[in-house]
Amino acid sequence: MHAQPLFLENAAVERTEYSPAPAEKIRGIVMQWANAKSVKVSLGLPEYDDRNDQWRVSLLAPHNGQDPVGEVWIKEDQIVFSSDLRLIEKRIGKTSKSPPHKVGTEISFRPIPSRLILGDARDVLEEYPPGTAQLIFTSPPYFNAKPECFECQDYEGYLDFLREIFEGCYHVLSEGRFLVVNTSPVLMKRPHRNALSKRLPVPYDLHGILTKLGFDFIDDIIWEKPEGAGWNIGRGRRFAADRQPLQYKAVSVTENVMVYRKATDKLIDWNLRNHPNPDAVKNSLIEGEYEKTNIWKIHPAHHKAHPAVFPELLAERVIRYYSFAGDLVLDPFAGTGTTGRVAGKLDRRFIMIEKDPDYFAIQTDNPDLMMHRPQVCDYEYFAGTIL
Ligand SMILES: C[S@@+](CC[C@H](N)C(=O)[O-])C[C@H]1O[C@@H](n2cnc3c(N)ncnc32)[C@H](O)[C@@H]1O
Numbered sequence: 001m002h003a004q005p006l007f008l009e010n011a012a013v014e015r016t017e018y019s020p021a022p023a024e025k026i027r028g029i030v031m032q033w034a035n036a037k038s039v040k041v042s043l044g045l046p047e048y049d050d051r052n053d054q055w056r057v058s059l060l061a062p063h064n065g066q067d068p069v070g071e072v073w074i075k076e077d078q079i080v081f082s083s084d085l086r087l088i089e090k091r092i093g094k095t096s097k098s099p100p101h102k103v104g105t106e107i108s109f110r111p112i113p114s115r116l117i118l119g120d121a122r123d124v125l126e127e128y129p130p131g132t133a134q135l136i137f138t139s140p141p142y143f144n145a146k147p148e149c150f151e152c153q154d155y156e157g158y159l160d161f162l163r164e165i166f167e168g169c170y171h172v173l174s175e176g177r178f179l180v181v182n183t184s185p186v187l188m189k190r191p192h193r194n195a196l197s198k199r200l201p202v203p204y205d206l207h208g209i210l211t212k213l214g215f216d217f218i219d220d221i222i223w224e225k226p227e228g229a230g231w232n233i234g235r236g237r238r239f240a241a242d243r244q245p246l247q248y249k250a251v252s253v254t255e256n257v258m259v260y261r262k263a264t265d266k267l268i269d270w271n272l273r274n275h276p277n278p279d280a281v282k283n284s285l286i287e288g289e290y291e292k293t294n295i296w297k298i299h300p301a302h303h304k305a306h307p308a309v310f311p312e313l314l315a316e317r318v319i320r321y322y323s324f325a326g327d328l329v330l331d332p333f334a335g336t337g338t339t340g341r342v343a344g345k346l347d348r349r350f351i352m353i354e355k356d357p358d359y360f361a362i363q364t365d366n367p368d369l370m371m372h373r374p375q376v377c378d379y380e381y382f383a384g385t386i387l
Contacts, residue, residue, distance in 0.1 A: 022046075026055045030072050033079055034059070041069065041089060044269045049073075054080065058135070058269065059090050068267075069161035085258025112328060114349045116340070116370055118360045121353045125168025132172045133351065134327035137318045137339050139182040139310050143200060144189065155200055163209050165332055170213050172330065174270055174272045176264040178322040181206065182223070182310055184255040187235065203256040215260035221294045223255045223314060257296070257314070259322070277326060284324040291317060306336050306359055315342040323348055337363035344372030 026046040034041050044058035054075040060066040069091035070083030112132060117124050143158045169179055183206060188198040211217060236251040264270075267308035275281050301311035315338050323329055325347040331339035336359060343350040345368075352374070354360045363369055364376055 022048075022055075025077075025353045026057060026074055028264070029074055029077060029079065030057045030059075033082070035087060039085060040092065041088065044267070045272060046074075047267070047269070058267065059083065059088060064188065068097075098343070111347065112351075114340070114344065114351070114374035116334075116337065116352045116354075116360070116363050116369075116374050116376045117379065118355070118357060118377070119353060120355045122164050122168060123379055124353045125172055125332060128172045128351075130171055131174040132328060133330035134174050134177050135168075135319065135323040135329045135348075136169050136173055136179045136331070137182075137322075137329060138169075138180075138331045138333050139308070139317060139335075140333050142308060143186050143202065159205055159209065162206060163213070166206075166210055166213055166215075168375055169330075169332060170215065170262065173262045175262060176266055177262055177267065179210070179260045179262070180257060180318045180322060181210075181260070182255055182257050182314070184252070187252075194333065203258055205262055207258065210258075214263040216263050217258075218261050219259035219294060221257040221259065221296055223257050224295055225253045225255075225300050227251075227253055257318070275324060277324075280326045282323045284320075286320055290321075301338075303336055303362075305362055309336050309338055312342050315339050318344070319343055319346050319348060334363065335359050337366060337369045340372070340374070341366065341369045344369065350374065 021044045028041055028342060030043055030046075034043075041058070041059040044060055046055045046057045047057050048054075052075075056075050057072050057074070060069040061069050061074065070088040071081075072079055072083070073081040112128075140162055166179075173179060181203075183203045186200045186202055188200065190197050207217065232316040236249050239247045239249055272281055296314070296317065298311050300311050301309050303309045317331055319339075319342055324341070326349070328349045328351065329339060329343040330351045330353075331337075332353045334340065334354040337352050337354075338351040340363070350372070352363060352369075354363065
């Protein structure tokens with residue numbers, strides 16, 4: 001019998017009203033400081049440094065508002081550090097002679113339409129130009145879930161397959177934008193009772209692959225399911241009966257949601273300022289309640305015809321926190337198209353790639369996905385189209 005879920009959705013979320021006041025107050029303090037010193041700078045968006053419990057505001061060259069020339073740190077409304085004023089002035093002098101900044105060269109906002117593509121993501125991703133997608137959110141097929149991943153003979157082969165896919169993801173992602181990957185360690189079935197059981201550390205092995213490809217690690221979010229969710233796998237039953245030390249095995253009720261950013265030397269502030277549509281930035285503020293910690297309590301989802309869907313609520317959080325309205329959200333392992341349904345609902349465009357015709361048909365049969373009028377094509381057709 002399944003245990004009752006131990007939490008209600010969102011139960012741990014602190015409910016606070018969205019208030020932009022702190023950042024504005026911080027800007028006011030820095031502006032006052034700059035005016036008193038007669039330093040002609042404009043200000044970057046204040047960033048909160050939670051490790052040191054202080055705010056950091058970059059000072060920008062005023063003639064183009066792009067080049068950081070210094071920084072000010074604020075703790076409890078007091079300036080606790082500022083870059084050397086002589087250096088700031090020198091840098092302002094230098095940057096005003098430099099050629100005008102190229103704005104947003106890598107961010108492609110061509111109106112690439114939403115698409116559902118039947119095909120192998122390794123082929124499809126190659127067809128898109130760099131900077132096509134502004135967010136990638138995906139959950140790869142499980143290593144041991146055949147025939148989902150039938151071509152992988154062994155775990156090394158599986159990791160090579162993922163490396164190829166994420167190389168394609170790196171290529172299509174805009175500079176400084178986010179890749180969010182949902183995986184979890186995989187328990188291998190024992191061939192017989194006397195064989196050792198093996199648990200494959202997929203998120204940790206994938207982490208090495210992603211950072212080598214050039215993704216910067218940003219966050220490790222834990223998706224926590226209710227306690228009953230893991231018991232049916234059988235892990236931990238032996239210990240529950242015998243209570244012998246060394247036999248202890250934790251029942252797994254979590255999955256990893258790892259967050260990476262395509263490598264760049266630019267601050268996130270740069271992505272915000274260089275967005276070609278400032279209204280989209282304004283309209284995408286996350287108002288009301290939001291997750292404050294890296295533990296997200298969400299019930300798992302089930303689909304009668306697909307064994308491994310993720311919940312809409314997970315996709316909703318990721319898409320709201322890591323993209324703007326109008327952005328293009330891509331899922332190279334689209335399955336039933338959960339990412340696309342939620343992206344469309346949140347006014348984002350989407351590209352869903354799925355290689356299994358039966359799973360692809362779930363997408364094209366789904367009115368909640370099709371209401372966003374995606375183009376539907378298979379790889380052969382798609383490879384011949386002009387983007
Ligand atoms: C874990 S499922 C994703 C489910 C999805 N998140 C959802 O909510 O429906 C992984 C999917 O990747 C698909 N897949 C596996 N290899 C693929 C490839 N090379 N290209 C595209 N899709 C692939 C599988 O058929 C499977 O539907």
